[in-house]
Every structure is written in C-alpha cells, then in structure tokens.
Amino acid sequence: MRATRLLRPLIVAVAIAFLPAALPAAADSAPPPAKAAIPTDQLRPDSGVSPRVVNGQRTTVKENPSLITGLRVGGGGPQGASCTASVVGRNKILTAAHCMIDATGAKSYLYGDDDLNTTGDESFRTKLASYKVHPQYTGTNSWRTGYDVAVVTTEDDIPVPSSQWAKVAGSGDSALTEPGKSGMAVGWGKVSAGGSSGVLYKTTMPVNDAANCQVFDIKVNPELMVCVGYSDGRTGTCSGDSGGPFTVDGVVVGVVSWGAGNCDRYSIMARLTNSMGDWAKKEIGNVDPGDGKFSVSLNPAAGQVAPGKYVSTTLTSKAGEAGAEKVELSATGLPTGTTATFQPTSIQSGDTSKVTFETSTQTPKGKHTITVEAKGTSGTKTATYTLTVDDGTSPEGPKPVLANDSATVSAGGIVQTKISVTGGQGSSKLTATGLTMSPMFFPQTVAPGGSSQMTAFAPMTAGVYKITVTATDEAGKTGSSTYTLTVR
Structure with missing residues (x-):
C-alpha cells in the first residue's frame, strides 16, 4: 500500500515520471486520496519520497515550434522558468490561468531553448503586455473548480511563422477528448517531484473516463477537465509543466492544470473541447495566415560614424505565407555625400544582406533617418536606420x-x-x-x-x-x- 503523500501547489512544465511496479495492496485497503496540486515551479517532495525514474523522451523546440517558456521574477526553475505555454498568434500565447493568477512576480517569455540550464541559447525574449483569464476563473486556487485557461499578449511579435502556431480546439472538437484517445504532453518541468527541471521532454498518455480518475481530494469535473495518464503516474506532468499543451491529432485539446503533488497519479488538463476553447479562440482573435507578404528588419537599427567613414548593418528578411520570393533592395533619405551599398542587392525573402552606409567629409553632422526599401512580387516593405554622423570630438562618453x-x-x-x-x-x-x-x-x-x-x-x-x-x-x-x- 502506498504511503500517504502530502501535495503542495506549484506552477509550470511537462516532466515524465515513471513508477516501478508497486507491491500488491491488501485486499481490504486502497490508496488514500491524493491531495490535488497545481504543478508549479515550487513543487517540493514530502520527506521520505524517493525520486522516480523519468519515462519521457527528450525533444526539441525545433520538433515542437509552437512551444515557449514562461518566466517570472522569483521563479523556481532555471532562469526563473515557471510555466510552459503555446504560441497561438503573432503575439499571442495560450497557457493556464493559474500561471497568471496564482504565480507572483513580473512575467516574460523565452523562445528557442531546449535546455534552460544553460543561458544564451534562446533566440527570442519578450515581456508580457497583458493577459486575460477565463471569466469564471475567479481567483487564486480556482483551478480546483476548473476554467484554468488564459490568453497572453506579448510586447513583441514572436518569431514563429503562422503555419507553426498551435491549433486550438473548440466545442466542435469534443471527439478528440473521448476516452481511448491518445495525446502528447510537452514541457520543461521536473522529471519527478524531487528531480531536476529545465530540459524539454515529451510523453504520450491516454485519455481516460473521468469516473476512473476520482483518486484525488477534489473532483475531476469531466465538463471542464480532461483526465489523462495513469493511476500510478508512470508517466505524466510535473512541476514546471503548468500551462503546457496536451495535443491530440495535432490539436491542443487541453492545457496542463493540476495533478498529484508528488507527480504519481493522473494528470489533469483544462478542457478546450467545449466553450472554454471557444472563449480562448475568441480572445486569440483572427489567426488566419497574413497577406503572404514578407517582412524585413535591420540589426542594429542605428549606428554612429565620423564624416568620411562607414558603418554597416544587416538586413534580415522573412518569407511570408506564400513562400520565398525575389526581393530588390534600395535606400532613400541618405544625407548629403552618403551612399548605401547592399551585398547582395537582390535576395530571396528569408535571406540576409549586408548594408554599408559610407559618408563623405561633406556629410552634415547629426542624426539622419534612412529608409531601406525591399520590393518583392507581393509588395514593398521598409525598415528604418538611424545614422548619427559625429567626428568624435565630443568629450562625452557613452x-x-x-x-x-x-x-x-x-x-x-x-x-x-x-x-x-x-x-x-x-x-x-x-x-x-x-x-x-x-x-x-x-x-x-x-x-x-x-x-x-x-x-x-x-x-x-x-x-x-x-x-x-x-x-x-x-x-x-x-x-x-x-x-x-x-x-x-
């Protein structure tokens, strides 16, 4: 018979815990109810509980391009990692409501890092601009009664093409969460209640009849929740996986909501194959592909140079939904005596070009705004560069x-x-x-x-x-x- 395990609330990812075969229980006894807890970044095992062997598989963001990491100041995971989430729009993220309400500290998001234990591997960071939780998620610990879903808006557009955004289920997709279906959970959470976190793992779990999942001290409500995994928690979600996706047939049908504090029972998802999914899709807004046009940017977007000298930057382009197209580059707004050289002058959208601005001794000092124009078959896009011309005689440093x-x-x-x-x-x-x-x-x-x-x-x-x-x-x-x- 398993010893009673106390469970504590926590916040974020998908880790995969494997339990060895248990000894047969006495015929006249049953395991006590597990205390329910959200899988937060602060999860700690009870004394006497041994770490469990991970039974998931390593994976990458490249294999799961819609995944993004939720960070918070004071977060317990590597780099402050707190929750897992899904990119569902240009600046939209789907996660659990408890990741926003129950977790304190300023929040931000990191993209592109398979192992958060090493810094500098990510390709993008952005701050949270705003968020909305389901209107029936009324405050801290509301995950106990359901509606544990939120839509986040970020300050910056996330560098994930629309073809790779996560697809979100709605009330018309109820068949995807019928018992017997199988889905995948992914996240940066702990590999056991007492294990490490910050490395991306995935696992496959079955959808269960909620009637067989009533092993917790609160009710699993099948109208608002999806019970997945196994009664012994041989694989499932753990601390750090909160808000992460549970995907069936390529569609996110639930987000990681709660489970047992020791990660040794079923994993409970916030159901999206109902009005909750409809609400989320409405908050996400129109995520249809754009007009097919490419985009361009300059990095850096500003530079300083003495008269008669030159400075360079890099033009980066991204292909639109229509795919790669030929793009011709030019510049306008050049100050007197300044030339712009593109290497090369013609690119395919998705490629880069080195841009060099060379001044002359006649170029006036001061700040000048230069417009770089990229003309393709689907239209024209521009990016601006601020050129500061200064002979360096100013005594002021940076x-x-x-x-x-x-x-x-x-x-x-x-x-x-x-x-x-x-x-x-x-x-x-x-x-x-x-x-x-x-x-x-x-x-x-x-x-x-x-x-x-x-x-x-x-x-x-x-x-x-x-x-x-x-x-x-x-x-x-x-x-x-x-x-x-x-x-x-």
Missing part, C-alpha cells in the same frame, strides 16, 4: 540608461532589465560589477541608440546589492549607472 534601476527578489532568483546606450563613439561594450556572479547581457555590444537586456542572478544571502553597469565605447570612454538589487 551612457547606459536602465529601464528599471531597482528590483526586489527572493534569494537565488533572477531579475532582468532593459538597458539603452546613448552617446559614445561607435559601439559600446556592457559590463557589470557588484555581484559574485556577474550579470549577463544580451547582446553585450550595443550600437549608439541600441539596447540590451541584463540578466542577474540574486545571491543566496539577503541584503541590498549595488550593481554598477558600465558602457565602454570604441574610444575607451566609459559611462555607468547603478542598479539596486534587494534580496529578501
């Missing part, structure tokens, strides 16, 4: 400007802030002092007018720490700003 100059976080937590660099000659390199583990910058070298994101890991000792952020330009001039980190 100045790092912090979007936020202070934060409070738990010991071992993570904080992030945006840093813009003004002034200076050429690009500036960012460094920081004040912590044993030096903060990281993405990117570390910034052009004038550009920006970077600083990520700092809080010490394990409470106190107030002053982080000095320094920008050093190509002439060796420096400027600094102070970031105050309070560790509680």
